[in-house]
Amino acid sequence: GQQLNQSPQSMFIQEGEDVSMNCTSSSIFNTWLWYKQDPGEGPVLLIALYKAGELTSNGRLTAQFGITRKDSFLNISASIPSDVGIYFCAGPPSYNTDKLIFGTGTRLQVFP
């Protein structure tokens, strides 16, 4: 089945640093979503991407929909302690479905 692989698996950075993470798929996705999950809570949608090549920002977060439709990138600038959590990419595996396939996650730890 379709899989979404995220890298890196985990990151330990200092407050103020920029962060980059990516998500790759073995098959084409037509929508890319980035979620953040805090401990003990459900994921919260950060950014949604709908077109190949699209670059979308949400505050300090910027995400890009790869041209090949098989990858996506999330950047966080000037990280702060509350950025700590697990970041998941996700997408519907085909046009005619509402279910989401989730990536393996990138765990971010920010040190002051």
Next chain:
Amino acid sequence: GAGVSQSPSNKVTEKGKDVELRCDPISGHTALYWYRQRLGQGLEFLIYFQGNSAPDKSGLPSDRFSAERTGESVSTLTIQRTQQEDSAVYLCASSLAQRGLGTDTQYFGPGTRLTVL
């Protein structure tokens, strides 16, 4: 409340017992989803409801798993004869299902942490 709520928040059960997990979606959301998250892993899709019907049950791991939804609102996920491998966080999400397939924002509840001893 305004968000998706799930109960119980934690459930510890013995192997072989049945469990019921409940999800209250956001009012007015027609679509409801169940996912499973094993420790340290991403979310796995289980089942999706549009109204009270389930057009996609493809993620249910075995016939021990079932779900229903009534009144286009509350949903219950039932796991019969629980096994240790069923231990996970079970997350529910809901969406308006207005914008079209695959593009509606799914709002997640906090999950139910199930531990099977």
